[in-house]
Amino acid sequence: MPTKTMTGATVADAYLQLLADRGVDYFFANAGTDFAPIIESFAKAQALDTPVPEPVTVPHENTAVHMAMGYYFMTGRPQAVMVHVNVGTANGLNGLLNAKRGQIPVFFTAGRTPTNEEASLPGHRSLDIHWTQEMFDQGGMVREAVKWDYELRNGEQVETVVDRGLTIAMSEPRGPVYLSLPREVLSHPMASYSYTSPTRQKPATAARPDxxxxxxxxxxxxxxxxxxxxxxxxxxxxxxxxxxxxxxxxxxxxxxxxxxxxxxxxxxxxxxxxxxxxxxxxxxxxxxxxxxxxxxxxxxxxxxxxxxxxxxxxxxxxxxxxxxxxxxxxxxxxxxxxxxxxxxxxxxxxxxxxxxxxxxxxxxxxxxxxxLHAGWDARLEDARNQPVIHPAWLSHCISEAKNEDAVVIQEAKLLTSHMRFDHPQTLWNPGAASGLGHGLGAALGVKLAAPDRQVIGVHGDGAYMFGNPVSAHYVAAEQNLPHLSIILNNGRWQAVRGATVGQNRDGYAARSNRQPLTFLDAIDGYEKVVEAAGGYGEKVTDPTDLPRAIDRALKVVEIEKRQAVLNVICSTG
The missing domain is CATH 3.40.50.1220 (TPP-binding domain)
Known part of the structure; x- marks a missing residue:
C-alpha cells in the first residue's frame, strides 16, 4: 500500500494534511481558544509549504456552514468547517439542519474544551472559560442533524476517523457529519506518523433500482x-x-x-x-x-x-x-x-x-x-405597471439581466414563472429545513467554487438579517468574491403573516393593518451595510428604474470586481 510519512508532527499537523490528501480544498473557520494547535499547524504548513486546506476566516458559523454547502453544490466535494467548542456548535446548528434535510455533505467539526487541569499535558486548561464551556455531551446538540458524530481520541486514529466521517457524509443519502477535536489531542506530539495515500475508504455506492x-x-x-x-x-x-x-x-x-x-x-x-x-x-x-x-x-x-x-x-x-x-x-x-x-x-x-x-x-x-403561460404574461404586464415594485416584475428583471449560466441563490419568493432557466444547478434554495440566513453564505461558496460564473443571491429583508450580512460581506471582501445580492424588501415577515391569516381567515390578525411580530420596517437602509466592506449599495424604489439598477450593480460586480447589494423596496405581491 502506498503511504506518506511525516516526522516531528503534532496530531493537528496530521489532521490537516489528511484533509488535504482526501480532497478537502477549504477549511472554513470561526476560531476560539481551542484552535491554538490548529492555527500553529496552519502557520507551520505555510512556512514549510506543506499541502493543507486553504484556511478561510469566517466571522459567523452560519456563513461558514452555508459556504461549505455552496462549494459542494458546485463541485460535488465536501469541505471542512471548524467552529469554537459548544457555543460555535450551537451557532452552526441552523446550517447543519439545512444540510441534513438538503442531503449536502459537510465535514463539520468543533474544538473541544480541554478537560485536563494538569500543566504537564500540552493543550491543558489555561483559561477560566475552559471550565464553564465544558459539557457532558457536546455532540448531543447536533446528533439529530448529522449522519455521524464522534470525538477524536488520539493521534493513532486520525486517518480512520477522517476517512470514516468523509465516507459516511458522501454515502447516499448524503449529509453532514460532526467531529469534536479536543485541544489536548490536537496538541499531542508524534515522532512520526504514516497514512495510506490514496485512501482505501470509499463512500457506499447508490442503491441500484430493483x-x-x-x-x-x-x-x-x-x-x-x-x-x-x-x-x-x-x-x-x-x-x-x-x-x-x-x-x-x-x-x-x-x-x-x-x-x-x-x-x-x-x-x-x-x-x-x-x-x-x-x-x-x-x-x-x-x-x-x-x-x-x-x-x-x-x-x-x-x-x-x-x-x-x-x-x-x-x-x-x-x-x-x-x-x-x-x-x-x-x-x-x-x-x-x-x-x-x-x-x-x-x-x-x-x-x-x-x-x-x-x-x-x-x-x-x-x-x-x-x-398557463398566457396567464403568467398577463400577470407580468399588470405587475410592470404597478407603482410599487412587484415580485413578479423583480423576477422578470433579474431573469432578463442575468447570464444564461448564472447561478441564482433563492432565499426570497422569486416567481420562477417569470424567469428563464435552461440548465441544471442554476436555481437553488439551500434552506431545506427553512433555516433562514442560508443564502448569503451559499452564494459565497458557489462563487468560491466557480469564480468565472455570475452569482446572484436574492434574499428577503428578514433573511438578509439572519444571514449575518457583516460576516458575509467581510468574507466576500477578504476572499475577493464579487457577486450581487438583491434584497426583496417588503418590510415584514410575509410568510408568518400568511400562515397566521391562513389559519384564522376571519380572525383579528386578518382584520389588523399591523399584525404583531410580523413587521420589519423600523429600518430600510440595508444597502449601507455592504459599504463597510468596500462594496456597492443602492436602494431601488421605482419600478421603471429597476432594470437599469440591476445593470449598474452587475457592472460593479463584473467590471470593478466588487460585491454589490440592491435593496429593492417591494410590495407583498
Whole structure:
C-alpha cells in the first residue's frame, strides 16, 4: 500500500494534511481558544509549504456552514468547517439542519474544551472559560442533524476517523457529519506518523433500482390517463436533471415543482406545468414523487381513491421525518438519476400499446401550458405597471439581466414563472429545513467554487438579517468574491403573516393593518451595510428604474470586481 510519512508532527499537523490528501480544498473557520494547535499547524504548513486546506476566516458559523454547502453544490466535494467548542456548535446548528434535510455533505467539526487541569499535558486548561464551556455531551446538540458524530481520541486514529466521517457524509443519502477535536489531542506530539495515500475508504455506492419494482412503475405510468410527476429536489445533480427531462418529454408526463428547493426541470420544458398543484394532484391517477419529503399537503389536496403514489430516491420514505402518512404504494430506493433512467428504459416496451394515448396527452398538455403561460404574461404586464415594485416584475428583471449560466441563490419568493432557466444547478434554495440566513453564505461558496460564473443571491429583508450580512460581506471582501445580492424588501415577515391569516381567515390578525411580530420596517437602509466592506449599495424604489439598477450593480460586480447589494423596496405581491 502506498503511504506518506511525516516526522516531528503534532496530531493537528496530521489532521490537516489528511484533509488535504482526501480532497478537502477549504477549511472554513470561526476560531476560539481551542484552535491554538490548529492555527500553529496552519502557520507551520505555510512556512514549510506543506499541502493543507486553504484556511478561510469566517466571522459567523452560519456563513461558514452555508459556504461549505455552496462549494459542494458546485463541485460535488465536501469541505471542512471548524467552529469554537459548544457555543460555535450551537451557532452552526441552523446550517447543519439545512444540510441534513438538503442531503449536502459537510465535514463539520468543533474544538473541544480541554478537560485536563494538569500543566504537564500540552493543550491543558489555561483559561477560566475552559471550565464553564465544558459539557457532558457536546455532540448531543447536533446528533439529530448529522449522519455521524464522534470525538477524536488520539493521534493513532486520525486517518480512520477522517476517512470514516468523509465516507459516511458522501454515502447516499448524503449529509453532514460532526467531529469534536479536543485541544489536548490536537496538541499531542508524534515522532512520526504514516497514512495510506490514496485512501482505501470509499463512500457506499447508490442503491441500484430493483428491476421488478421498476417494471411495475413503468406499467402503471404507461396505463395511466392522468399521470403526474411531483418533485422539489429531484434535480440535485446534472444527471438527475437530464434524466427527469428525458423521461417527462418522451412519455408526456407533466411535472409540477411546488415550493421546490432546487429547480429540477427547465422553466420552458414542454412538460413543465408550473409551480402550483391545484387542478393536478386531485385529478392524477398515478403520481411519481421524485426525492421529495412533502410532495403535497394532504389537508389541501384529496387524492382519487384509485390513485397510485410512487416514491423514488435514496431514502424514498424519508425516514428522518418522525411522522409521515403520505401514501407510498411503491417506494423505490435508488440513486435519483439511476431510478429515473431505469423507469424511462422500462417504459419503452410498456408504452408501445399506449402510444396514441401518450400523444393525445402531449397535445392536451401543450394547450394547457399555452394557457398557463398566457396567464403568467398577463400577470407580468399588470405587475410592470404597478407603482410599487412587484415580485413578479423583480423576477422578470433579474431573469432578463442575468447570464444564461448564472447561478441564482433563492432565499426570497422569486416567481420562477417569470424567469428563464435552461440548465441544471442554476436555481437553488439551500434552506431545506427553512433555516433562514442560508443564502448569503451559499452564494459565497458557489462563487468560491466557480469564480468565472455570475452569482446572484436574492434574499428577503428578514433573511438578509439572519444571514449575518457583516460576516458575509467581510468574507466576500477578504476572499475577493464579487457577486450581487438583491434584497426583496417588503418590510415584514410575509410568510408568518400568511400562515397566521391562513389559519384564522376571519380572525383579528386578518382584520389588523399591523399584525404583531410580523413587521420589519423600523429600518430600510440595508444597502449601507455592504459599504463597510468596500462594496456597492443602492436602494431601488421605482419600478421603471429597476432594470437599469440591476445593470449598474452587475457592472460593479463584473467590471470593478466588487460585491454589490440592491435593496429593492417591494410590495407583498
Amino acid at each position: 428491476a421488478d419494482a421498476v417494471d411495475e412503475i413503468a406499467s402503471l405510468l404507461a396505463k395511466a390517463r392522468n399521470p403526474l410527476i411531483l418533485t422539489g429536489s429531484g434535480g440535485r445533480t446534472a444527471a438527475a436533471w437530464h434524466a427527469l427531462s428525458d423521461l417527462a418529454e418522451r412519455y408526456a408526463l407533466p411535472v409540477i415543482q411546488h415550493r421546490f428547493r432546487i429547480l429540477s426541470l427547465a422553466t420552458h420544458h414542454p412538460m413543465n406545468m408550473g409551480y402550483g398543484q391545484d387542478g393536478w394532484v386531485s385529478d392524477a391517477d398515478v403520481i411519481l414523487v421524485v426525492d421529495t419529503a412533502a410532495p403535497y399537503v394532504p389537508a389541501q389536496h384529496r387524492l382519487r381513491d384509485d390513485c397510485k403514489v410512487i416514491h423514488i430516491g435514496p431514502d424514498p420514505l424519508h425516514s428522518y421525518v418522525p411522522i409521515r402518512g403520505i401514501p407510498a404504494d411503491i417506494a423505490l430506493t435508488c440513486g435519483t438519476a439511476e431510478g429515473l433512467e431505469a423507469i424511462g428504459d422500462a417504459l419503452e416496451s410498456h408504452a408501445v400499446a399506449a402510444r396514441d394515448q401518450i400523444e393525445a396527452r402531449r397535445k392536451a398538455l401543450a394547450e394547457r401550458q399555452r394557457k
